[in-house]
Amino acid sequence: MSIGIYIHVPFCLQKCNYCDFISYPYDAGLAASYVYALEREMKLHAGKMPADQREVRTVFLGGGTPSLLSGQHLALILENCRRYFRIRDDAEITVECNPGTVTREKFALMRRAGVNRISIGVQAFQSRILSFLGRIHSFAQVTEAVKACRDEGIDNISCDLIYGIPGQTGQDWQETLDRVLNLSPAHISAYGLKVEPETPLYKAVASGSVVPCDEDAELEMYQYVISILAARGFKHYEISNFALPGMEARHNLIYWLNEEYLGLGPAAHSMLDRHRFSNVKCVASYIKKLEKNELAVQEIISLSLEDEISETVFLGLRLLGGLDTLAFARRFGCSAADIFGPQLKKLTDLGLIKINANSIRLTEKGLPLANEVFVEFI
Ligand code: SF4
Structure with a gap:
């Protein structure tokens, strides 16, 4: 049975106000040590895995901001994946990109390294909303990134969007969807904004300086995205995900079908052999562990058959099918x-x-x- 590989890239240029993912300011030296540590981690895992488990049908570089890494580092990571695992010829290989961090050259290097799918963090059309969220890019940069990506031969493009943002109106949301549809993506993920503890947004809501979006308004936005994307030929295949026929995210389907995946990098989670395990969150501790040729696993949870059954049911119910x-x-x-x-x-x-x-x-x-x-x- 083949698996998916998730690689967590823990660097961002600037922290978004709503985000609680693990990421650190980008530093070229730290990034080089991280890429080296990743190779060691791949080697250590591959050495313990049976041949059939080393067959890989999807690779997903997420973050953080994977597109902050140089094109050479991204290519090296994928080259190392191929060295230690058998990446299928038809594998889906996705890189998450922030529009403020990509260039034509970087897309060209990614394409040559085998990347065949790009997931772009768009989030919204309006500058005031992007700035409220703490995003580092404009919508004009999204348009440029999509064009550059296509020009360099990567056609399978997914756009991430957020609705239910404080201050966002129904009209803003409709305009965002119109603009994004004009870019002709193959896939759209639309998430309701969650106010996560410890984030600047959480503190602003707690202090009363920001009023969260009204629940009914958020539900209307959700119903709108479902109807407009259906009218434009998208299949609503998961609670928050929509795809043109045949363009579902194969990597995420592994999660929803509760199948096996290996997570690499700081804070990455894995599910293998009825065990869920996660790596240390701190990038420096992660690198230090791997420098000693030790895995950076922090927590291992052994799943009972009942756990696996229960997870398979509620994850499977996320799929509209x-x-x-x-x-x-x-x-x-x-x-x-x-x-x-x-x-x-x-x-x-x-x-x-x-x-x-x-x-x-x-x-x-x-x-x-x-x-x-x-x-x-x-
Ligand atoms: S770019 Fe993505 S990972 Fe980085 S802070 Fe913003 S939302 Fe979080």
């Missing part, structure tokens, strides 16, 4: 109804899920209440 009940029965030798009969009945009676011949899925009513559905299976 629902949990594939035949695949579930093949994987676990029992049906979801055998284990979660009362929960499934309750949620069906509430109209939040629908059970078909081969699937269990969220209904239109259940979609915005997904978290309430998921807790039933935990």
